[in-house]
Amino acid sequence: METAVNATISALVLSSMYIVVALGFALLLSIMGVLNFAHGAIYMVGGYICYQFAVESGLNQWLSLLLSVIIVGSFGLFLEKFCFRPFLGDMYRTIVMAIAIILILETTVNVLVGVHIRSLPAFVPGILRAGAISLSAERLVTFAIGGVLLLALTWFIRKAKAGQQMLAVAQDVEGAALQGIDIHRISALACVMGCGLAAVAGSLMGAVFELSPFMGNYMLVKAIQLVILSGIGSIGGILVAGLIIGSIDATLPLFTSGAVTQAIGLGIIIVLLLFRPQGLFGREVA
Amino acid sequence: MAERQFSIRGRRKLTRITVYVVLIVILLLLPLFIKSPYLIHIFILTLIYIIAASSLRLIAVSGQLSLGHAAFMSIGAYTAGILGKLLGWTPWVTMPLGALATMAVAVLIGYPMARLRAIYFSMVSLFFGIGVLAINQAFESFTGGYAGLIGIPPLFAGSKVANYYFFLGLTGLSLLILHRFEFCRIGTTIKAVAQSHVVASSVGINESGYRILALAVGCFFAGLAGAGYAHYNLVLSHSTFNFLASVYLLIYVLVGGIGSFAGPVIGTAVLIIIPELFRVLKEFVPYIFAGILLIVIFVMPQGLAGLPEQIRSWVREWRKGKAVTHAS
Numbered sequence: 001m002e003t004a005v006n007a008t009i010s011a012l013v014l015s016s017m018y019i020v021v022a023l024g025f026a027l028l029l030s031i032m033g034v035l036n037f038a039h040g041a042i043y044m045v046g047g048y049i050c051y052q053f054a055v056e057s058g059l060n061q062w063l064s065l066l067l068s069v070i071i072v073g074s075f076g077l078f079l080e081k082f083c084f085r086p087f088l089g090d091m092y093r094t095i096v097m098a099i100a101i102i103l104i105l106e107t108t109v110n111v112l113v114g115v116h117i118r119s120l121p122a123f124v125p126g127i128l129r130a131g132a133i134s135l136s137a138e139r140l141v142t143f144a145i146g147g148v149l150l151l152a153l154t155w156f157i158r159k160a161k162a163g164q165q166m167l168a169v170a171q172d173v174e175g176a177a178l179q180g181i182d183i184h185r186i187s188a189l190a191c192v193m194g195c196g197l198a199a200v201a202g203s204l205m206g207a208v209f210e211l212s213p214f215m216g217n218y219m220l221v222k223a224i225q226l227v228i229l230s231g232i233g234s235i236g237g238i239l240v241a242g243l244i245i246g247s248i249d250a251t252l253p254l255f256t257s258g259a260v261t262q263a264i265g266l267g268i269i270i271v272l273l274l275f276r277p278q279g280l281f282g283r284e285v286a
Numbered sequence: 287m288a289e290r291q292f293s294i295r296g297r298r299k300l301t302r303i304t305v306y307v308v309l310i311v312i313l314l315l316l317p318l319f320i321k322s323p324y325l326i327h328i329f330i331l332t333l334i335y336i337i338a339a340s341s342l343r344l345i346a347v348s349g350q351l352s353l354g355h356a357a358f359m360s361i362g363a364y365t366a367g368i369l370g371k372l373l374g375w376t377p378w379v380t381m382p383l384g385a386l387a388t389m390a391v392a393v394l395i396g397y398p399m400a401r402l403r404a405i406y407f408s409m410v411s412l413f414f415g416i417g418v419l420a421i422n423q424a425f426e427s428f429t430g431g432y433a434g435l436i437g438i439p440p441l442f443a444g445s446k447v448a449n450y451y452f453f454l455g456l457t458g459l460s461l462l463i464l465h466r467f468e469f470c471r472i473g474t475t476i477k478a479v480a481q482s483h484v485v486a487s488s489v490g491i492n493e494s495g496y497r498i499l500a501l502a503v504g505c506f507f508a509g510l511a512g513a514g515y516a517h518y519n520l521v522l523s524h525s526t527f528n529f530l531a532s533v534y535l536l537i538y539v540l541v542g543g544i545g546s547f548a549g550p551v552i553g554t555a556v557l558i559i560i561p562e563l564f565r566v567l568k569e570f571v572p573y574i575f576a577g578i579l580l581i582v583i584f585v586m587p588q589g590l591a592g593l594p595e596q597i598r599s600w601v602r603e604w605r606k607g608k609a610v611t612h613a614s
Binding site: 035037086087090092093095096097099100101103104106107110111217221224225228232257259260262263266267269270273274277278279 | 398399401402403405406409410412413414416417420421423424426529530533536537540541544569570572573575576579580582583584587
């Protein structure tokens with residue numbers, strides 16, 4: 001019973017964090033057409049900035065999380081304006097750019113902090129007890145934050161004006177521009193939001209698991225899996241894909257080794273894609 | 287006018303042939319001047335990765351941007367390594383077998399994957415790459431897993447120079463075959479499929495067949511490079527063929543210039559050798575690598591191979607600009 005409940009909780013924690021990171025990746029992909037491989041590195045940097053403020057400078061941990069989001073978000077602004085805007089529509093050059101950003105971020109963290117694995121202290125320490133079942137409060141809070149963020153984001157995209165503009169740009173860039181939507185402003189907004197979300201996820205995951213300069217690679221692969229499984233251009237699909245992949249990653253390690261879990265998860269995705277080449281909810285792209 | 291153009295073209299061809307001859311002579315004489323075994327080692331690695339990057343470019347030319355190429359290298363490498371270690375077969379047999387095994391795997395997965403286009407192909411090839419790595423690790427007792435596969439028989443024991451000449455020959459031969467393949471009729475058809483699969487299939491070209499063919503030929507050479515690496519390095523480690531290794535191969539192609547045959551050769555050589563020159567900087571070396579990438583994407587849209595053409599156009603612009611200022 002306790003194992004089952006804990007597996008469910010960790011499935012939810014993993015799913016919500018995967019979805020938060022993948023949404024940022026998907027926003028950039030559908031709005032700017034940029035395959036941002038640096039998203040994992042940005043997630044990692046978010047975690048490390050929170051660590052620097054909370055542990056090295058001794059600030060309040062929630063304040064450090066906020067600072068990390070602000071700093072990484074403004075980096076997103078820089079990213080859109082100087083790194084991706086000059087190469088819009090040229091996928092090859094944006095890929096090279098993203099790799100250059102990964103190298104610079106990872107090396108900087110490596111030089112400044114070192115390769116040793118670090119960990120953020122728990123945001124909410126303690127264990128909740130409900131009858132015979134004990135749960136880590138940390139994980140519940142992580143899931144709650146992820147859920148609230150997702151709700152807020154869904155509301156923003158469905159109801160707010162800027163969110164609707166984002167959808168329009170994702171559907172058809174030229175059509176949106178003809179309607180008087182400022183494409184660059186929307187791209188910048190998407191970039192800032194994506195980076196901010198990655199920073200939140202990086203900080204929370206740094207507390208639940210650990211921080212290492214290369215933790216972004218794993219998350220990047222997960223984000224790509226979610227986006228491709230759901231299909232490019234679908235936001236609701238990412239939620240479903242996130243729940244599928246998060247459940248696989250949380251439950252299968254109970255039965256087999258990590259490598260087999262990974263192989264099975266990837267096998268499922270590959271087989272699904274062979275039957276639906278455009279993803280579960282996606283549309284065909286050129 | 288036509289005659290003048292012809293003479294310019296003839297002169298360019300002559301320059302090109304001279305460059306090739308000089309390059310080959312330098313490469314042949316290199317071990318006479320460079321005595322450091324470490325540098326020779328770097329050159330051998332560069333040669334191996336040139337085969338891999340060029341074969342990746344062939345696949346990319348067919349409209350399939352593969353992000354799992356290092357996994358194909360690993361199939362060749364582990365096939366050759368395990369055959370050599372467990373059965374004691376000579377490298378001269380295991381290397382072609384490794385390449386053929388890789389080709390077989392490529393045909394098997396290329397068949398279903400021919401349905402996927404553009405970015406979905408790239409992503410599934412990426413998942414395939416990670417999956418191969420995970421399978422490799424799941425059979426740890428067989429492949430060595432993280433600890434690495436050791437005890438692979440060497441090609442030429444102890445002699446770096448012999449290895450250098452062998453890989454120089456192998457790379458030259460592979461490049462020659464890849465070049466012939468790309469510019470023969472099949473290669474042209476493959477490029478046509480990449481440009482527009484609708485038009486190509488409407489004139490009766492078997493689209494998926496040609497895409498699988500490109501994947502198979504490309505992966506044959508990837509497997510060959512991997513098998514060569516196995517018998518040269520003698521230790522196969524898990525991390526040599528991970529997701530980032532695939533991305534790096536793609537970066538070699540893109541930085542060199544995906545539009546020209548020489549692109550991957552130049553890109554690989556520059557991106558392996560130049561960071562190696564700055565080895566004293568230790569953990570700062572990735573900055574050098576990133577710097578090269580940034581310079582290339584901001585200054586050279588066609589990649590390093592497009593540099594001569596671009597300099598020519600800059601000079602033309604500059605001359606024109608000067609002529610205009612003279613006239614005014």
